Amino acid sequence: MMDLSLSRPDEIVKMLCDRLRNERLSQQMTQADVAARAGVGVNTVSNLESGKNVGFENVIRVAMVLGRLSELEELFKPKVDSLDDILRYESSLKRQRIRKKTDDA
Numbered sequence: 429m430m431d432l433s434l435s436r437p438d439e440i441v442k443m444l445c446d447r448l449r450n451e452r453l454s455q456q457m458t459q460a461d462v463a464a465r466a467g468v469g470v471n472t473v474s475n476l477e478s479g480k481n482v483g484f485e486n487v488i489r490v491a492m493v494l495g496r497l498s499e500l501e502e503l504f505k506p507k508v509d510s511l512d513d514i515l516r517y518e519s520s521l522k523r524q525r526i527r528k529k530t531d532d533a
Contacts (some may be wrong), residue, residue, distance in 0.1 A: 438479075445479045451494050452477075465493045 449466075450475075452462055459473040466473070466489035476482045476490060491500050506517045 441479045445477050448490070448494075449477045451496065455494065457494075462490060462493050466490050 454457070459471050459477070463470045463473045467487070468486050468489055472482055472486050473490060476487065488497075488500065491497055506513075508514045509515055
């Protein structure tokens with residue numbers, strides 16, 4: 429596992445694009461196969477593999493085709509290490525507005 433905390437965003441994008449391409453190839457699928465099954469264009473898959481901006485929904489579609497949704501599910505999963513964390517998370521599910529901090533100095 430690579431430590432991403434010391435990586436630049438462009439390095440992380442390149443690594444994830446390489447992993448995506450390798451996953452597709454390991455499943456012996458062409459870009460056209462993935463595109464057809466995901467309901468996107470071949471250019472979208474190509475752009476995704478080369479790190480060009482692609483809509484997040486398209487990333488999800490490709491992940492679904494490659495059977496990698498569980499990894500996406502983990503992406504922004506709340507960190508709950510204790511009962512207090514669980515209660516805090518559940519209370520935050522109610523819609524809230526974040527108040528702007530004011531400078532009272």
